[in-house]
Every structure is written in structure tokens, then in C-alpha cells.
Amino acid sequence: MSTMPVGGLVPRATDDAADLVVRNAKIHTGDPVRPQAGAVAIRDGVITAVGDDKDIALQIGPGTKVVDALGRRMIPGLNDSHLHVIRGGLNYVLELRWDGVPTLRQGLAMLREQAARTPKGQWVRVVGGWSAEQFTERRLPTVAELNAAAPDTPVFVLHLYQSAVLNRAALKAAGYTRDTPDPKGGQIVRGRDGEPTGMLLAAPSALILYSTLAKAPVLEGEDKKTSTRHFLRELNRFGLTSAIDAAGGFQNFPDNYDTVAELAKAGQLSLRIAYHLFPQTPGQENDDLARWIEMARPEDGDAWLRLNGAGENLTWAAADFENFAQPRPELTPDYEAAFEKAVRLLMENGWGFRLHATYDETIRRDLAVFEKLGAEGLFPAGNRWLFDHAETVSADSLDRIAALGGAISVQNRLSFQGEAFVRRYGPGAAADAPPIRAMLDRGLTVGAGTDATRVSTYNPWIALHWLVTGRTVGDLVVRPPHNRVDRRTALAMFTEAGATLTGEEGVKGVLRPGYLGDLALLSEDYFAVPEPDIAHIESLLTVVGGRIVYATAEYEGLDEELPPVSPAWSPVARFGGYQATPFSGLSGSRQAELLGQAVAESEQHRQWRVRRGLAPETGRPVFDPCFSL
Known part of the structure; x- marks a missing residue:
């Protein structure tokens, strides 16, 4: 034994x-x-x-x-009901993670070291999982700082859905010059001389940010499998045993799904994945959906890897944007025609779906389409469907969702974007963004997730903290007590509700005889x-x-051994993933702020001692500026 x-x-x-x-x-x-x-x-x-x-x-x-x-x-x-796990796995070992990093100084030190390790032709990329509000400095890195840290290595730093900062080498690698036109919905910030400065802005579409990132080299062959396995192990680190993949831009079916399919066939997945399919080409969405309906059926697969439906976008024109630094986007006045065709096609063929919708203005228009189809008997019709995000959904829309048999998946995007939301819409609107208690009070199934990895961190405990406390990573209280949930409810949203969203409520999500043996033993109670x-x-x-x-x-040692991180220069090989901070009763940002104050006070005291001849005029600095506080 x-x-x-x-x-x-x-x-x-x-x-x-x-x-x-x-x-x-x-x-x-x-x-x-x-x-x-x-x-x-x-x-x-x-x-x-x-x-x-x-x-x-x-x-x-x-x-x-x-x-x-x-x-x-x-x-x-735990079961993350909205995670871009497939795309995240294909890129994990290429990315330098600032998740959990308490100071910009530490982030830049990591970046500087990684630039020295990165071979010619490769990029250093910081893609999601952090916010300037988590740093003691409360700001983004400057282009000058990126140029100093990596004079010759391209550096791309993505900040939320709002912006990206590129160094000089990255601008060159991406091919941006004074003659490059601004793409639709985006802005290349330029200096007085007309040359790009290195700042890209989503205005309001983040497509400029993602299309720039897509210019960087990608993994090939076995490295994609190794990257995915290490990403899944990183998710296991936080007690995740399942995730619902929300697909996403630049995630093509079946090509970008081959890696997880091969790992599943080899018995090498360590996380259960239910995935969705997302049409990639505007104007061809119905062609994609019709082709996929001929290729596969929802619930194809097994308990480790299974198709769950379409989404999170069905048609590009129906998708609003989640850049709270910009005004709410106005969608085209006629998107409903193509959108109705897509939804009808899915419902008539037994395909459920999930639908990205940030604003109630979008949700109301979508619901009108569903109600029209409902008059024909297509809603509710036994197909699982849900809205994703729903930060500003109204009480009336929640009633309509319930009447149509829908569900909702909420994510802690405001853990990272809460300050921007408050600046744009005010604390009153932020208090119910999203109105989680109102959703639950109506009996709706409400799953919880992160929407990682390009904005939020994949660490589900940051999301659970947000559900319970209403606080951002910068320690701003966004949701008051009336719109928070207790710990048991929050945990149920991350376990039982996720199982319901994939039709597995009798299979997983609780610890009961006959259910799947998925569990986590926690570091703290x-x-x-x-x-x-x-x-x-x-x-x-x-x-x-x-x-x-x-x-x-x-x-330690009871788990399965993974192959080494590959390539060897990967940021993950040096720094790992999420940067854990110690238990303290303080947020990471506040802890670092207090430590910074202590360092500053120590330096002032040293100078006071020098002036009084109690210490030498030159001495060891209190801290090395290359390292974190």
C-alpha cells in the first residue's frame, strides 16, 4: 500500500x-x-x-x-466558466506574467532579465493578468523604460482592453511607420514628427492590440503540447479541475484545437475542457456555423474534452467592446438580420451557445431576436444558452433572460477595470456591475469565471475575492454589500454552476458518491x-x-512529472506563472505601498544621520533600483 x-x-x-x-x-x-x-x-x-x-x-x-x-x-x-484556456495554453510559455506582481519596478526588472535571455527574432510579451492599479506606482511602463530595459529585443506590453506599449524594436518588428494608417477602431499614437511613439490605443476596439500581438512568433510542434501541459498544471496549482473554453479571436477550428485533442487522446490533459466554436471571419459567420454543424455535435467527446456549443461571438457585428476607458460603442443599426440567421441555424440544429454582451443596450437587442424566435418555439427549446459578462444588464433584461431559459456567466473583469469603469460611469453604476445578487434572486444559473488570459489573471481566487469583497486588485471597493455574495455562494458559482452550464450537473461540481473525483486541498481555509x-x-x-x-x-512529488519547459529561454522557465505574494491581510498593492513608504522613510533617516555626522556620506543604497521593493 x-x-x-x-x-x-x-x-x-x-x-x-x-x-x-x-x-x-x-x-x-x-x-x-x-x-x-x-x-x-x-x-x-x-x-x-x-x-x-x-x-x-x-x-x-x-x-x-x-x-x-x-x-x-x-x-x-473549481470550474472556470469562461476561460480562454486553449489559446492560453498555446501561448503560455512565450509570455512573461505580471499577474500578482506588486510593483512596476519588479515588473521591469523581470522584463529586463527576460530580454537578455530571449534569442534574436523572438519577442518579450506581457499579455494580461495585471493592471496598473495593482502596482505601488499606479502607472503603466513608459516607452522609454521599455527601450532602456530591452534596446534590441521587441517588447509588447498589453494593458487590459485599452492599450499596448511597444518599445522601438517591437515597432520595427511589427512594421509600424509614419505611413502606417490607423486601423478601424484603433489608434497608433504618434509624436510631433508623425512617427509612432510606441503606444497603441483601442478606440474602442482591441483588434489593433491583438492583431499586433499576432505578428510575434508562435510555437510549433511539440512545444505547443508542452506549453499547454504546463499551463494546465499552472491552473491546477489554484485548484482548477475544469474550464469552459470561450474560444476567441484568432482561434481557428479545427487547427488551433488539435493540440488539446492530441493531449486528450494521449491521456495527458490535467484539466477537463468543454469548448466553444467562434466564427473568425466577418461576413462568413453562417458559413462557418453550417460547416461545424455538419462536422460535430454538442457533447461530442468525453469527460475530459467535449464540445459545448458556439460562441462567445456568433456574428462580429453583434459584439460590443469592453474597453471602459472609451465610451460605449454604438453597434450597427441592422446587425440583427445576420444575427437572427445565426441563432436560428444553431437552435434548429440542437446547438447551444454563449454570447458576449457587455452592455444592456446590446442585450436588449439580442433578446428581441430571441423572443421573435421564441414565438416560433425555438426558445426555450432544451438547448443551453447564456450571456457572458453582462456588466450593465438591467432588471427587465434579467426577467426576459429567465423567461427564455437562459443563464449567465460573470467574470471579474472589474477586478482589473473597476477604476476605469468608475471614472467612465460613476460609482452608482459600478455598484451593480454586474448585478450578481439580482441574477441569483431570479433563480438564474450564474457561473463564475475569469475571462483570462488577456485581461484578467487566470487565478480563480482573485475572482472569488472579488465576488465576496467587491474590491479591485487596486483595493477600490466597487460593489457594495448589497451586491456581494457570501463565500459558499461564490464557491458554488465556481463549481456547481459551471457544471450546469455544460449539462454536467449530475456528474461534477460537488463531492458525492457517483460524481467525478475532482477536488482541491487548500493552502488555507x-x-x-x-x-x-x-x-x-x-x-x-x-x-x-x-x-x-x-x-x-x-x-510534493505525488503528482505526474511534466517534460521540461520548452523552449529553454521561456519566461516560465525562469519566473514561473502567477507571482504569489505572502498572506498579510493587505492587498498586494497596499502591502507594496506600505513597504515603499518604509523604504523611503529609511532613506530619509539615513540622510538625517549623514547630516549630523552619524553615518558616512556614501553608503550602501537602501534598495537596488533593478529589483522590487
């Missing part, structure tokens, strides 16, 4: 012994029949028993792996830590289908 550690438990051989038992835990099952437990047993990927240690002892046989939770909190595995520390929680042991896919601390 393999044990880790068993704490004196005597195994009992049975014919149907478990493959894995985790005991001595504080288990939140999510099951109202048995909400709390102390141990769980898993066999052939499925939970066979949930109970106390004595109950589960009957499941232990000679080949059972027994893990002692050491009294830690266990929860059902989610239900007991102070609210600010929710954002710092990680998983110490993540299990998917009875497989230990992530293990650290006392459990």
Missing part, C-alpha cells in the same frame, strides 16, 4: 478498494445531503464514498494510495481566512478523476 502519510490507519483489503483516499480533511462537499465530511474515496475516477475516516477505512486496500490532509480544507475542484487573504489561497493537492495532477508542500 502506498501512503502519504497514513497516521496509523490500518488498511483493510476489499474487492472494490479505492485507488485514492484522502483522509483527515475538513471537507466542504457542496452536497446539501452531507455538507461536511472528513474523508473521500475515489475508484476508477469516480467518488465511491464520502464520510469520516472510519467510514472510508473500509475502502482501503493493498493498492490504495492514502493521503493525510493534515486537517486542511478540501473543496470540490477559504471559510476562515480574513477576506483579503482569499486572494492568496492556492491548492496544495489537486485531484482530477482520481489522478493527482498537482502537489506541493508535504505532498
Whole structure:
């Protein structure tokens, strides 16, 4: 019997012994029949028993792996209901992550070091997961800082849906000159001499940002598989066991889905993925949808990789933008004609969908189309459908969504964009952006997610912190108490609700016999830590289908070994992914701010001592400007 550690438990051989038992835990099952437990047993990927240690002892046989939770909190595995996981995996090892970095100084030091490691022809790219508001400095890097950090290596730094900062080498690599015209919906900022400065603005469309990023080199061959496996392991680090992929721009089917399909076939996925298909060419959306309907059916696949429907865009003209630094975009007055054809095609062929919609003005127009089709019996018709985002959805629209059998997936975009939203629309509008409590009060299924990786971080605990506290990563209170949720509700949005959105509510999302053996053993007790520390929680042991896919601390070495990060110069090989900050009861930004004040006060005190002859005039600096505070 393999044990880790068993704490004196005597195994009992049975014919149907478990493959894995985790005991001595504080288990939140999510099951109202048995909400709390102390141990769980898993066999052939499925939970066979949930109970106390004595109950589960009957499941232990000679080949059972027994893990002692050491009294830690266990929860059902998390399920991100809106994550660009496929695209994220194909790019993960190419990107320098500023997620969780508390100071711009540290970010620039990382960038400088990575530029020195990056071979000629490659770019240093910082793509999402951070906001200037999280930094002590409360600002973006300047073009001059990027030029100084990387004189010869192209650097692309994406900030939210708003802007990107490029150094001189990146402008050259992208081919931007004084003669390059501004694309529709975007702006190349220029100096007095007409030359590009290095700043790109979404005005309001982020297409200029993404099309510029697409000029950078991509991974090939086995490196795509390795990158994806390391990204999934990084998600497992935070207790994620499932995700619903929302597709996205520049994600073509089937080409960009081949990597996850091959990993699934080889049994090398460590995260369950339900994916969507997103038409890529404006004006050809219905052709794409019709072709896909002939190729596949929703729920094709298995519990590891399955098709869930179309979206998050169905037609490009129906998509609004989420750049809160710009005014709300006005969509074309006639987009409904093509949009109705797309929705009709899907509903008549048994395809569900998800639909990107930020503003209530867009949602009302979409609902009018659905209600027209509903008069023909197409809504509700047993096909799962939902709105994504819905930051400004109205009470009337929520009632209409409920009447049509829809659901909603909300993301913590305002963790990173909350300050911009408040500046644009005011604190009153921000208080209900989105109106989560009103959604839940109507009985709607409301899944939670991150919308990572190009804006928000993929760390689900930042999203859970936002759901519970209403605070941004810059510590601004955006949502007051009336629009927050308690910890159990927030967790259910990240577990049970996600399962419902893929039609798997009887399969996963709670810890119950007969359900998939997906769980996370947490570094801290989610239900007991102070609210600010929710954002710092990680998983110490993540299990998917009875497989230990992530293990650290006392459990290090129990997970599966991954191939080395490739290419060797990858930022992930040097820095890893999310930059964890210590538990402190303070936000990362506030913690760094206080530390910066302490450093400044120390330097003032040193100068005071010099003036009084109590210290030498030249001395060791308080900090090295190349490194973080």
C-alpha cells in the first residue's frame, strides 16, 4: 500500500478498494445531503464514498494510495466558466506574467532579465493578468523604460482592453511607420514628427492590440503540447479541475484545437475542457456555423474534452467592446438580420451557445431576436444558452433572460477595470456591475469565471475575492454589500454552476458518491481566512478523476512529472506563472505601498544621520533600483 502519510490507519483489503483516499480533511462537499465530511474515496475516477475516516477505512486496500490532509480544507475542484484556456495554453510559455506582481519596478526588472535571455527574432510579451492599479506606482511602463530595459529585443506590453506599449524594436518588428494608417477602431499614437511613439490605443476596439500581438512568433510542434501541459498544471496549482473554453479571436477550428485533442487522446490533459466554436471571419459567420454543424455535435467527446456549443461571438457585428476607458460603442443599426440567421441555424440544429454582451443596450437587442424566435418555439427549446459578462444588464433584461431559459456567466473583469469603469460611469453604476445578487434572486444559473488570459489573471481566487469583497486588485471597493455574495455562494458559482452550464450537473461540481473525483486541498481555509487573504489561497493537492495532477508542500512529488519547459529561454522557465505574494491581510498593492513608504522613510533617516555626522556620506543604497521593493 502506498501512503502519504497514513497516521496509523490500518488498511483493510476489499474487492472494490479505492485507488485514492484522502483522509483527515475538513471537507466542504457542496452536497446539501452531507455538507461536511472528513474523508473521500475515489475508484476508477469516480467518488465511491464520502464520510469520516472510519467510514472510508473500509475502502482501503493493498493498492490504495492514502493521503493525510493534515486537517486542511478540501473543496470540490473549481470550474472556470469562461476561460480562454486553449489559446492560453498555446501561448503560455512565450509570455512573461505580471499577474500578482506588486510593483512596476519588479515588473521591469523581470522584463529586463527576460530580454537578455530571449534569442534574436523572438519577442518579450506581457499579455494580461495585471493592471496598473495593482502596482505601488499606479502607472503603466513608459516607452522609454521599455527601450532602456530591452534596446534590441521587441517588447509588447498589453494593458487590459485599452492599450499596448511597444518599445522601438517591437515597432520595427511589427512594421509600424509614419505611413502606417490607423486601423478601424484603433489608434497608433504618434509624436510631433508623425512617427509612432510606441503606444497603441483601442478606440474602442482591441483588434489593433491583438492583431499586433499576432505578428510575434508562435510555437510549433511539440512545444505547443508542452506549453499547454504546463499551463494546465499552472491552473491546477489554484485548484482548477475544469474550464469552459470561450474560444476567441484568432482561434481557428479545427487547427488551433488539435493540440488539446492530441493531449486528450494521449491521456495527458490535467484539466477537463468543454469548448466553444467562434466564427473568425466577418461576413462568413453562417458559413462557418453550417460547416461545424455538419462536422460535430454538442457533447461530442468525453469527460475530459467535449464540445459545448458556439460562441462567445456568433456574428462580429453583434459584439460590443469592453474597453471602459472609451465610451460605449454604438453597434450597427441592422446587425440583427445576420444575427437572427445565426441563432436560428444553431437552435434548429440542437446547438447551444454563449454570447458576449457587455452592455444592456446590446442585450436588449439580442433578446428581441430571441423572443421573435421564441414565438416560433425555438426558445426555450432544451438547448443551453447564456450571456457572458453582462456588466450593465438591467432588471427587465434579467426577467426576459429567465423567461427564455437562459443563464449567465460573470467574470471579474472589474477586478482589473473597476477604476476605469468608475471614472467612465460613476460609482452608482459600478455598484451593480454586474448585478450578481439580482441574477441569483431570479433563480438564474450564474457561473463564475475569469475571462483570462488577456485581461484578467487566470487565478480563480482573485475572482472569488472579488465576488465576496467587491474590491479591485487596486483595493477600490466597487460593489457594495448589497451586491456581494457570501463565500459558499461564490464557491458554488465556481463549481456547481459551471457544471450546469455544460449539462454536467449530475456528474461534477460537488463531492458525492457517483460524481467525478475532482477536488482541491487548500493552502488555507477559504471559510476562515480574513477576506483579503482569499486572494492568496492556492491548492496544495489537486485531484482530477482520481489522478493527482498537482502537489506541493508535504505532498510534493505525488503528482505526474511534466517534460521540461520548452523552449529553454521561456519566461516560465525562469519566473514561473502567477507571482504569489505572502498572506498579510493587505492587498498586494497596499502591502507594496506600505513597504515603499518604509523604504523611503529609511532613506530619509539615513540622510538625517549623514547630516549630523552619524553615518558616512556614501553608503550602501537602501534598495537596488533593478529589483522590487
